[in-house]
Structures are given as structure tokens and as C-alpha cells.
Amino acid sequence: MKPSELIVGCVSSSFQLLNFITFLESKKKYLIKSHVVIKGYWGGVTIQPSYISYCKELGVEILFADGNSKSLADEVCSIISSESACLHKISVVSANRLFPMSVLGRCFRLRSEIQFVFIEDGIGAYGGFRHIFSAILREKGRLSKSAILFPFAYVTNQILSFFYNNKRFLLFEDNDVNVSVDYKEAFVSVVGNLESAKRKRVTVPQNSIIFCSQPYVDMGLLSELEYAGFIKKINLYAENNACNFIVKRHPADNKFNYDGMVVVEGGHSFEELLFQNKENIYAVASINSTCLITASAIFGIKSLSIQNNLAELQFENFPCFMKAIFNRYVEIKYERDL
Helix, strand or coil: CCCCCEEEEEEEEHHHHHHHHHHHCCCCCCCCCEEEECCCCCCCCCHHHHHHHHHHCCCCCCECCCCCCCHHHHHHHHHHHHHHHCCCCEEECCCCCCCHHHHHHHCHHHHEEEEEEEEEEEEEHHCHHHHHHHHHHHHHHCCCCCHHHHHHHHHHHHHHCCCCCCEEEEECCCCCCCCCHHHHHHHHHHHHHHHHHHCCCCCCCEEEEEECCCCCCCCCCCCCCHHHHHHHHHHHHHHHHEEEEEEEECCEEEEEECCCCCCCCCCCCHHHHHHHHHHCEEEEEECHHHHHHHHHHHHHCCEEEEEEHHHHHHHHCCCCHHHHHHHHEEEEEEHHHC
16 A cells, blocks of 8 residues: 655654654554654764664664765755655654755745654753754854854744744643653653563662763863762762662763763663663652653653752753743752752
């Protein structure tokens, strides 16, 4: 039977790929043909191998764009052009809210047939101009092409958004801090299917606190000494609560030395770790990380945001809706009080 819809995803991180798969799960009752273009944000290191394998099981055609001279929009438009003669319903799925402008500039004749779907990219998905621009400056640098072009691109896209078809598939929708049931069900189903296909299961001891690391040392936001002192405080909190302290290392966290600590390295994603160990985890701790929202809002696990000076400054600059999400799902503790 002929597919009724073409879905083309464009992702740059493991979490985005997981959410692309989650969107496909929500469409499983329809006959679709799907592609995904992958270009890793941190030089490819954040793409989870189990997600790639699962895409292949689903029959998703995968294109790795790292090292390719063509832009992501060019790659997506090439796929659309090759398939559009056969399929008249097209969804372009991305976490990048500026992506439609790039695609429509190349596929303008198909604008009436394309629907843009915005998927989760973590807590940053709920930020406005200031939050996104600050993240670009922090991660890319003030003189980067992204930082220079972003203000113009953002304003232009805001205007164009009134003229193209778009929808969102997010954990929280329409400024509502209640979880989207459709999203949660699809997300848990995907993670469960990933876990069931694993040959090796990672089990953490009962009463464990999972610390989700961040690449703040790699990014130059914290010195190794500052980060070590921060982790020591969380470890002490775990000891005072008779809990095991376990580190789930961020894929881009490479510089800091975790010798002497129990570390869960790559191979299993954070989401799989939660799914497998819900009953054994006392809490998930981090700074202002998406993992805290995932743990609490989706899996019902206690989440602790440990606020040091950097985290407090970040939180103060959060848009109102992001603060509302954290206040609803995360318990905030201050490093100085631990």
C-alpha cells in the first residue's frame, strides 16, 4: 500500500533524535515514509547509537550530514523534491524554530504542501529570543556566524510564521504546565521499546541519586576546581540521605575527571537508565538541566536542581514559562545550604 505522508526530520542531538522517533510513534497508525538528516551539534558525539539502531528498525532512511558541504536545508529539500511527486502530504520535523525559513527559501513552490512540526529540544524549547540568543553566545561565541545572523533570522521567521503551516509536538503545549498526554505516552512507549531491545541492562542500587553532569568545564563556564567543589556538595547530600551517588555523564563532558566515583558512561541513554531503574532512584540531581524535567514530569522521579552562582544567574534570566515549569516539577536547593 502506498504511504500517505512523507516525514523528514532534521536533528542535531541525541535528545532531538529521540523526540523525532517519539513523533513517529504518535503517527504509527498511519502509513508513512520517513527520513532523518543528522548533523551532530557537538561534532556528532551526542548521537546515541541505540536511537540510530531503532530508526533503522522502523525503516527510517538516515542521512549523516557531518562533513557534508550541503546545508541541512538543502539536504531536506533534496529529499522532498525526490519524493514529492508521489506524496502530497509532507511534514518537516525539527527543533530549530528558524529552520522553516531556510527550507521555504529552497522549496517555495511546495509551501502549501509542507507542514513544519517543532519537536522538543529540552527546556530551551520554551525560551524566547533572549534565552535562545544567550545560549548561542555561550555555546558558539559572540563572533560566530550563528550569533551574528540570529537576531535578523529570528525576526524574519516570526513574520513568516504567519504564512506557513506549523504545529508543535512538545511535552508542554500552549503555555500549560500540565504534561501533554499524547507526548508522554509516545515517549514512554519509545523508551520502553529501546530498553526491551537491549542485550545488557544497567541496574543502579536502591536509593541512588543520579547526578546528570554538564559540560560546563569544557565550555569554560566553570573551572575544574569550581565544578569539583559543586559535585562534592551533592555527594555529601547523598551521603546525608543514605543514598548512593552515581554520575550519568553528559556525552560532551570530556575534560573533568570523575575518578573515584561511580559513572554511567555511554551505551545507555539517560532516558533508558530512568526507565530501567525507576524503583531504585531516590532522586535525579543536576543544575538547570532538561533531565530534571524528564525525570519528574515523565517518570515521576524526584528532581533536584542544585543552584550554584552560575545556575542562579541562569534561572533568574529564564522566561516566566520556563520558571513555571521548574517550579512545578523541580525541587530547588542551593549549594550554600547543602
